Amino acid sequence: xxxxxxxxxxxxxxxxxxxxxxxxxxxxxxxxxxxxxxxxxxxxxxxxxxxxxxxxxxxxxxxxxxxxxxxxxxxxxxxxxxxxxxxxxxxxxxxxxxxxxxxxxxxxxxxxxxxxxxxxxxxxxxxxxxxxxxxxxxxxxxxxxxxxxxxxxxxxxxxxxxxxxxxxxxxxxxxxxxxxxxxxxxxxxxxxxxxxxxxxxxxxxxxxxxxxxxxxxxxxxxxxxxxxxxxxxxxxxxxxxxxxxxxxxxxxxxxxxxxxxxxxxxxxxxxxxxxxxxxxxxxxxxxxxxxxxxxxxxxxxxxxxxxxxxxxxxxxx
Numbered sequence: 001x002x003x004x005x006x007x008x009x010x011x012x013x014x015x016x017x018x019x020x021x022x023x024x025x026x027x028x029x030x031x032x033x034x035x036x037x038x039x040x041x042x043x044x045x046x047x048x049x050x051x052x053x054x055x056x057x058x059x060x061x062x063x064x065x066x067x068x069x070x071x072x073x074x075x076x077x078x079x080x081x082x083x084x085x086x087x088x089x090x091x092x093x094x095x096x097x098x099x100x101x102x103x104x105x106x107x108x109x110x111x112x113x114x115x116x117x118x119x120x121x122x123x124x125x126x127x128x129x130x131x132x133x134x135x136x137x138x139x140x141x142x143x144x145x146x147x148x149x150x151x152x153x154x155x156x157x158x159x160x161x162x163x164x165x166x167x168x169x170x171x172x173x174x175x176x177x178x179x180x181x182x183x184x185x186x187x188x189x190x191x192x193x194x195x196x197x198x199x200x201x202x203x204x205x206x207x208x209x210x211x212x213x214x215x216x217x218x219x220x221x222x223x224x225x226x227x228x229x230x231x232x233x234x235x236x237x238x239x240x241x242x243x244x245x246x247x248x249x250x251x252x253x254x255x256x257x258x259x260x261x262x263x264x265x266x267x268x269x270x271x272x273x274x275x276x277x278x279x280x281x282x283x284x285x286x287x288x289x290x291x292x293x294x295x296x297x298x299x300x301x302x303x304x305x306x307x308x309x310x311x312x313x314x315x316x317x
């Protein structure tokens with residue numbers, strides 16, 4: 001560690017107007033919690049607990065919380081609702097932490113505000129999902145917005161981490177880019193989102209509805225699954241192209257290389273899990289792993305895209 005880096009860290013620890021380790025930890029907690037709530041929401045669906053709390057915002061017309069008569073389904077559904085409150089607290093703490101930096105670190109502060117607003121929006125959409133008896137269209141929108149919040153949290157974490165590590169003047173694009181690398185990153189990211197959106201149609205067609213009486217999409221299951229696979233292949237191809245071009249580009253950065261490898265690993269893992277769950281008849285454990293993998297893929301895609309295309313430079317204090 002250089003003397004200037006040591007002095008920057010020491011100053012950051014003493015000066016509340018700088019990005020601190022606490023800020024980075026809160027950003028990481030925000031990112032992880034956004035990913036976790038997707039998995040717990042999946043658990044609600046996979047265990048048939050989608051209407052474990054049949055009303056919203058209360059759990060029953062008479063009780064805010066679950067009751068013993070509602071059994072395990074009520075506990076699972078109410079637990080997921082409770083986690084939304086945890087996310088809100090983390091987001092609020094992040095805003096408080098960034099408040100002294102709201103002028104110098106405007107982008108990070110805006111991202112923190114968007115996350116808090118998004119959590120509130122998701123709570124309302126979750127309520128609408130219950131009111132609409134788990135309509136697969138609303139469930140799909142609920143999942144896609146969760147993906148957007150994960151992407152925003154990843155962008156926030158990357159910004160505050162870079163500011164804490166390097167101080168002012170550090171670009172997120174940490175090396176040389178070319179038109180080819182930038183295009184490949186954009187194509188991979190767009191294809192990844194297309195795969196996620198089509199994945200909600202596959203889910204809405206499948207058997208894990210969250211409740212036996214819930215409606216399902218009327219698509220042919222094999223047809224919609226094959227359609228979902230098309231952008232997955234495109235994501236893999238674009239990511240491989242991105243990796244080749246990065247390694248052929250003199251002056252490419254370590255962050256660019258590692259984020260591209262991370263994306264490739266995440267998408268290949270998703271492909272394996274997706275194929276496994278399809279041929280095995282959608283076992284709950286594999287479906288849950290595929291859902292968790294989707295959150296990882298969003299993070300990986302966001303980081304690879306940002307490392308190639310972002311114009312963000314860590315601001316001064």
